[in-house]
Structures are given as C-alpha cells and as structure tokens.
Amino acid sequence: MPRDSSVAVGNAAPQTSRSVVRAIEILDLMMERQTPIGVSDVIDALGIPKSTAYELIRTLTERRYIERKSDGRSYFLGPKLFELGMIYSAQIDLLKEAAPVVRDLRDRTGETVQLSILDNDHMLVMLKEESPHPIRIISRVGSRVPVNWAAAARLLVSDFDDTVLKEMLSRTMRESPTGLAKMDVAEVITDIRHFRARGYASELNEANEHAGCVAAPVMDGLGHCVAALSVVAPEHRMEKGKREELIQAVVAAAGDLSRRIGAPST
Amino acid sequence: MPRDSSVAVGNAAPQTSRSVVRAIEILDLMMERQTPIGVSDVIDALGIPKSTAYELIRTLTERRYIERKSDGRSYFLGPKLFELGMIYSAQIDLLKEAAPVVRDLRDRTGETVQLSILDNDHMLVMLKEESPHPIRIISRVGSRVPVNWAAAARLLVSDFDDTVLKEMLSRTMRESPTGLAKMDVAEVITDIRHFRARGYASELNEANEHAGCVAAPVMDGLGHCVAALSVVAPEHRMEKGKREELIQAVVAAAGDLSRRIGAPST
DNA sequence: CACAGGGGTCCGGAATATCGGAATTGGTCG
C-alpha cells in the first residue's frame, strides 16, 4: 500500500508506525485486562502474527516496559512504566502545589479528597487522600472516567463551547456501573454551565449509590479551569448542614490552590 | 542485513523491532532530560531521520504516550504513561498491604519512610510517606537508584550469590551525587552479607551528607527478600538512643508486613 | 520586500521488518 493511495477512503491514519501502534496495543490490552496475559492472548486479541507478537514482546520485555511474571508464561506491565508515569506526574507542577492542599482538605473535612485534571476528553484522577472513615472509594489514582460520571469532570470541560461539548459528550458518555449517571447530552451541558456559574459542582447517588460528591474548580491566571478538587462522602455524611460545610471547604481550598498557581487573588 | 548474518559480531539484538526501540528511546530521552524536548532534539540526540522522527512522535502523541506542550513546539511524557504506571503499581499486591504499614511507621517514627523493590538490578522506590519535619528527601517515588547508593538496596540483592553480585555490582555501581557512596565491589558485598545476617541495614552520610538511613527486609513465604522498608532521617535525629528506636521500629514494621504477605510468623 | 531559518509534510525508491510456516523445545500424561 503506497501510503494513502488512490481512492483515499476516509481512514484517519496518514502515516503511523505499525509496530509502534501494535506495541501500544499490547500495553492497552494489559491495561484493559488488568491481569497478566499470555502471548497467545495477545495474538488472538489483536490479530498479530505469531512471530511478530513474540518479537514485539521481546522488545518490550528487554526494555522493562512489560515483565514476565513468575509463572514464566504470562506478561504484564513493567516497572519502567511506573518510572515514566511518576516522571510525568512530577512534571505537572500543579501537583507540587496541590499535594498539601489535598491533604489539608482531607484533614479538615475527614473525607476522601481527589484532584483531577482533564486528559483529552476524560477526567484523570491525579491525587487522592483517603478518608479515615471506612468508606468505599470511587476511583483510583490514575483512573480515567468519562465526563458524565463525575461532578468534577463537568467543571473540567466547562471552558469548551456547546458545539465542542456536544461532539465530545456524544462520543465519550457511557453508562456508569450503577446505571445512574446522566446519559443525555443536553442535560449534562446544562449541568456544566450551571456548575461553572455557581462555582462548584455536586452530585448525589449518580456515580455511586449512597455516595455523593462536591467539587470546585482550580483556575489558572487566564480563568481556565485546569483541575478540579473533589470531596467524596457517603450519603449520610452529606446531609443539610454538613453538605454546606463541605462545599465551603472545597471552594475555599480550590481558591487557595488557584491563587498558588497564579490566578488573580480576587 | 539478513537478520544476524555472516560474521555474527557480538551485538546482542537477535530480532528487535526497530521503530518500537526508537519510540522507547524517545521516551527514555524525555526521562533523562526531565523536561519537554523538541523534535529536533530527538533527531540529533538519537540520530533518527527527520521524517521518521515526526512519524514516531505523531504515533506516540495520538496514543497520549507523549503530549505536545502548550508552546506548540515541544513534547513531553503524556498522561497515558501515568495511567499505565498506576495500573502496574496497583497490580503489585505487596503494595496494597504495604501502604498502611508505611504510613503507620511514618507516624510512629515521625520520619520519612520508603518502601522499595528490586527492579532488575536497581532499587525502585514504590511508596513514600514524608516526615512532617522539614527535612530533605533523598528520592522520589518512581526513582531508580544503584545498589551502592542505598542501605535498603543491599538487602534487596542479598538473595543473590557472590558471582552474580560481583557481575551486577561492577556493572551498575555509580558514584553518588555526594561522592560518598562505596565504590568497591568487595566492600559492598561485605555490607550485603552483614546486613542480611543482622536483619537490618544502616548507613550514615553515604548517600546524602548529614543524613542517614535504616532499613529492614520484607520477606515472602520462602524467605526471599521481596522488598525493603527504610527510614530516612537527618543525622542529628539518628544518634544513640534515637537510632536504636528507629531500628527497632523498621524491623518490627517489616516483620509485620512480611507476615501479612505470607511469611511464617516466627 | 526578499531572504534565511526552523518546523513540519510529502513522496518514490530501497532497505528491512514482517509473515507464514517449518523446526525446535518443553512440559504433561498415559
């Protein structure tokens, strides 16, 4: 195939290195499965020829991007990825400022606190401090969730205009595990505008049953929302007065963080 | 080149996917530089032809393994690596058990505590809880240090026999930033045997000036050292009685952790 | 306004990574 010959059908791959894509697909597969996989899994999940699969896996193994598990016949993500991931996160200077703020807010509220950023068209959880209470945690650091699953995510996308949002949402919205997340584009957009205008976002029983969340936007110097702080708590600790307290606390903490990263201190 | 033709010079690459290796080298380069780099940096650091470099970078960018920074002309490690890294670490079930132990030991001692594992032939820091005191931290989570830089690392390699150690050490030992780390293979091996027999490792002023470290091994059911807990503190908080306290605390915590992951509770 | 320089894309020929299948190894079970 001479690059993008003749008929030029609408395929969206102008020039992309095949084996790199396949290597990445192998990592993606491991990410989905969340458990070690064998070479033959790779072969028939991705349709790569046997010998090629072995070659790719060898290359990745040599560089420690994947590692052979002790059973000798399965592979999983390797330590090099952990190293790289940590360097990525260290590079985000927002995180340096945010770490103490997140801890502090956790201590102040006694609830689980998360800091998330926008990664392309999903929300990515970057930091978390857990509540001392024995409650369920909604998500893991490093997890990536669709916009319609989280209140904080609504804030993160609030800088986009309706056209972009419509396209993005219709492409990325998914049913939440509990089936309670909103699935209507217009409705979600209403949320987004409302939350942004109000200065905080909240949600109850949508992402997880019997749990709620309040979130506030972290703004940079230009007024863009670069991150969101959220507090997650079980239903019974989100009632009346308690809820107001939490809202006030996240908003204050997010404002504090915004100022630290250069927002005007209005 | 027909694979490993003719003369068979001693190069150790039997069959390896070129573009994947190059993609990895790009990530490695970013890891070294620790700062966003431009395409031309890549081109002349790695000697890749221009068009190929662009192709690789595009592929990596599309998959979010790297991201274009806001200046539009430089790239750095992307969020996908963070996701993958977090999945890697979540998969290590040792870490699930270790997290509370590390926190607890930090609270009990008031000093910075780290949990490290062996990654091939280096020590990899997997968890850290910082001391509330305003002291310098030696290393970052995700950092990878040679065996001769850390007391904990000596424990991690203590299962290998002398032959293996000699080879590994002579290959991986490096001068520490402060120039105080031991650089003699035999001496380091003596440390390794000594520390293992004694049940804990310690070091003062070697890795960092005016700071010391005590570490204890975490063992699995077969008596192999699978991880090491270490406490890092400034010199003046490592004297006499205080030091004994710390040793007792790490040893106890490491023993606790060992039992949790299935070591006999002797 | 013309020019230089750097970032980025496009293209055809040529080197080479890929593919299918055969060969080899390794482990399991009767």
Next chain:
DNA sequence: CGACCAATTCCGATATTCCGGACCCCTGTG
C-alpha cells in the same frame, strides 16, 4: 519412555516501513 500439545524460535521471500530530500509555511530580520 514416547506421544502429544502448546509455547517459542528460526528462516527465506516479499510487502512495508523507512530514508533522503524536495517542498511548504510561518516568523523574524536585514
């Protein structure tokens, strides 16, 4: 021990990716 199945490596032909260089575009500058 020998037969069987799966996992893994080896190999030569060939389809593909890669290379070098021409080209484009933007910006700054003499």
